[in-house]
Amino acid sequence: MSAGSGHDTMRITLKIWRQAGPDAKGGMVTYTLDTVSPDMSFLEMLDVLNEELLAKGEEPVAFEHDCREGICGACSLVVDGIPHGPQSETTVCQLHMRHYADGATIHIEPWRANAFPIVRDLIVDRSAFDRIIAAGGFVSVATGAPQDANATPIGGEIAELAMDAAACIGCGACVAACPNASAMLFTAAKVSHLALLPQGKVERERRALAMVGAMDAEGFGNCTNHFECMGACPKGISVENIARMNREYLRATLVSRDLG
């Protein structure tokens, strides 16, 4: 099979985690697709599988997706043991079947972490991330009407660093990849993004303490600096942000006037 020809089709064997509900017992189920086009995206291949399953009167495979453009953070598949699959800095919705050979076997599993309980099949409940954001991942100072764009000068390098951190789409691949199921990279990206900018600096102490507290309360693991999160992150968020969050936390512990 010549990869990327656009005309040939491939035979792909899928081993997919199926689980009827949060408390149901799950297991890997094998499916075979005979007419996978190399031009299909990974999710389009799953759409084809689901159409076949529906035609046979079987339950389709539940998986999350939304924009399919790599920017919403909804897709969340562990492909052959790697969150979002083998292509670096690419969400699984942007992974295409031309990267696979005819006859390939692909394992698909959900994110695994106690803090991300399985809802059904490949869908996990990521509301733990929402609660971390709700604890302080925002700017609450009233800024009034929009100012002139140049009223608050921000150095180019700082703007770039903040933007790099803000690129986090909150998909949770960092948690899924971490051997400890830690949410440090996600939380650090949010803490960094806001701590670097003047609008966010106002509440930096309260934010660092509250977001780390919320992260711990969700039952995520702790960071042991394997840096697997950075390897899996579809947005290439650097672990430099984790060091920055650690600094922010240390600083907040020492200077915050909140007595606990």
Added chain:
Amino acid sequence: MLRWIANALTSSVGRKIVLGLTGLLLVGFLFEHLHGNLKLYEGDGEAFVDYVNWLQGYGWLLRVAEFGLLGLFVAHIVIALRLTLENREARRTGYVVRSSTGKKTAASASMFVTGALLIAFLIKHLLDFRFHHEFFDDPSGEVREHLASPGTAAIYILAALVLGLHLSHGFRSAFQSIGASHPKLDPILEKLGPLVAALLALGFASFPVYFLFFGGK
């Protein structure tokens, strides 16, 4: 009044900071320990005896320092143990197929195992010398006698290599945990970590090799 300290010391980030700081302080101790041991190579062991007597001359101050050192070890071990148990608990159901993105290393993945081995070695090491009464009568003779025995020498060489593996991840990791990461600093730390690990591992392994194969001559 002290709630903020308790909050910090029970949080994930706070404990990692303490783990990193205690780790770095223990590395500092290891360098002084190696410096003291190197006196075994000076003269006919007299320099080492002088060093032991000099240390003992501090009397109760030495006891205070020893308790401080014990505190560092206990804090480092207790936090590492708690974090490891929590980390295992954080993913009760694992993956059917597990792969790595290539960032994880043998050293980073084995920190708990190498740490546990080092505790076991530490106990043996303390029993061999620190809590062995005859040691203080003839320090260099006791070291020679212990390390000339093939079994003991093998354990000491292995322990030095395990220490090297532990530090090849731990040294760099400690700086990351305390927030010391910067484009200027990171390339230096990436070189310094393995260098410190190799220096201490080879330094400590040199003593059993010297006494076992060269009879201390």
